[in-house]
Amino acid sequence: MDLKGKVCVVGAAESDLGKVAANTSHLDLIGQAAIRALDDAGLTLQDVDGVFAATSQSRMVGLGTCEYLGIKPNFIDSTQIGGSSFMSHVSHAVAAITTGKCEVALIVYGSTQRSMSRAATSQRELAWYEDPFKPMMPPSAYAMSAARHMHEFGTTREQLAEIAVAARKWAMMNPVAYSRDPLTIEDVLNAPMISYPFTIRDCCLVTDGGGAIVLTSADRAKDLKQPPVFVLGTGEQIGHANISSMDDMTTTAAVESGKKAFEAAGVSQRDIDVLALYDAFTITTLLFLEDLGFCKKGEGGSFVENGRIAPGGDLPVNTSGGGLSYCHPGMYGLFLLIEATRQVRGQCGERQVKDVNVALAHGNGGVLSSQCTVILGDSNAV
DSSP: OOOTTSEEEEEEEEOOOBSOOTTOOHHHHHHHHHHHHHHHHTOOGGGOOEEEEOOSSOTTHHHHHHHHHTOOOSEEEOOOBTBTHHHHHHHHHHHHHHTTSOSEEEEEEEEOHHHHOHHHHOOOOOOTTTGGGOOOTTHHHHHHHHHHHHHHHOOOHHHHHHHHHHHHHHHTTOTTOSOOSOOOHHHHHHSOEEETTEEGGGBOOOOBEEEEEEEEEHHHHTTSSSOOEEEEEEEEEEOOSSGGGOSOTTOOTHHHHHHHHHHHHTOOGGGOOEEEEOOSBHHHHHHHHHHTTSSOTTOHHHHTGGGTTSTTSSSOBOTTOHHHHTOOOSOOHHHHHHHHHHHHHTOOGGGOOTTOOEEEEEEEETTTTEEEEEEEEOGGGO
């Protein structure tokens, strides 16, 4: 079935970000973001008949969300595959809307992992065959991938640092970004080492925050408040659960998820105006640039040199500042969808990229475990 352009994102918003007020819960942030996104769309809670939710702070967040918001939707989905869950939710929402299971889908997330501490809010599943070696997870898993990429392709720490510096330059144009101070390659390299080859500046922020987007049919979107942002194509693929079971530590399942999304959307890499890539660590941006086909495998390091993905570069990547500088409340994927939506709408202020027709948002979950890709576009792209 050709679903291209049948469903649109019509609302997008964050909750309060950074470190939120004491006694704020993840549901409070979900509620904030949901109301703001619905208001952005010109809709109310009474319009919502589909709820899609995931968080690391609750095993039954879908039920908690509906109770908190005071709604009883016709359709509910609590798929939890890590930070890519929300791209998966977009795919599932498209299917639900086009088959009549629901008409207005609300995708939400909230986390208070900074104010409550990560240990209290993001319990990691036991890895029976890895935990005896006492790795620092998740940094050690991603550091292994980075070290392998350096060994196999000659990638340098300076090239990885370019990614953090580019993200910070974008964040300096985002008034709600958590980290907005200038950052240099030397700052990244000289920061405290976390897990070789990563210093703390190669690693994402730890913040509180929530987000929401609202989707509905293209027909209903015509009468709403915002210009519709069409879902052109999606792709989902899992690779493994534990890092020790990854087939190749330099290649992720984004190869497959990206291929599916591009084929569904009927576009190529040349058509993408803005990229929103899951940057829990500097290596993930590099891997996804390769695996999604924007450069060849092993060439990501040289590809990002000289500010290529920074403001003024050839390929705008993570224009919000990304998980490295904007926010990262544990599961970051929904914030990529929010930024991609705003870029297509042309609503990003100082950091707005000129003439954005098509944007790609790519989510990553676990330890490079699940990969989900969503391509969005304006009416000219349908």
